[in-house]
Amino acid sequence: MPVTARSTDTRRNILEAAQRIMAHKGYSAVGINEVLAEAGVPKGSFYHYFASKDAFGEALLKNYFEEYLVDMDRTLARSGRTAAERLMGYWRQWRETQGVDECQGKCLAVKLGAEVSDLSESMRLVMKEGTSAIVGRIDRTIAEGLEDGSIVVDGDPRGTAQSLYDMWLGASVMAKIHRSLAPIDTSMAMTRQLLHV
Structure with a gap:
């Protein structure tokens, strides 16, 4: 059809x-x-x-990550700014979206990550692909910051990108548990330290 x-x-x-x-x-x-x-x-x-609820879940997550990555690309591509400014703008945007509705947030990776990874291998793989794409963009921006001198990292840019994403994801879960932005604010401070910005 x-x-x-x-x-x-x-x-x-x-x-x-x-x-x-x-x-x-x-x-x-x-x-x-x-x-x-x-x-x-x-x-x-x-x-x-949709052929099944799993197929629906896969489509939901693919759609979410497609939209998320387009928005992320727009944030990280702002001209006239250093890589550090663009990357810190991304984290500020994260804070704003996770702080809505008493820290309930809008991020499906935060909300559904552990749940769907245990329910469906196909949804877990979509989640893995989407989060890996996010880390790749953070990695690329860190590398750009090393080139323009706006970022300094003590280790590998990819490892730093992964650590930052993991920290922010965990902080978002903790913000939901505590109904407080304090864990996210701590992540912001740690991010500044890790990137030396």
């Missing part, structure tokens, strides 16, 4: 509705019917757009 613009729009509406709901409730706590109701799509049509 050919894909029409209408079916693409409906599929996107389902994914966007799911992302909004799951950013607050998680993956397992949300039923397909709740997502379809939020998207305004008839209950019986889910399997027209």
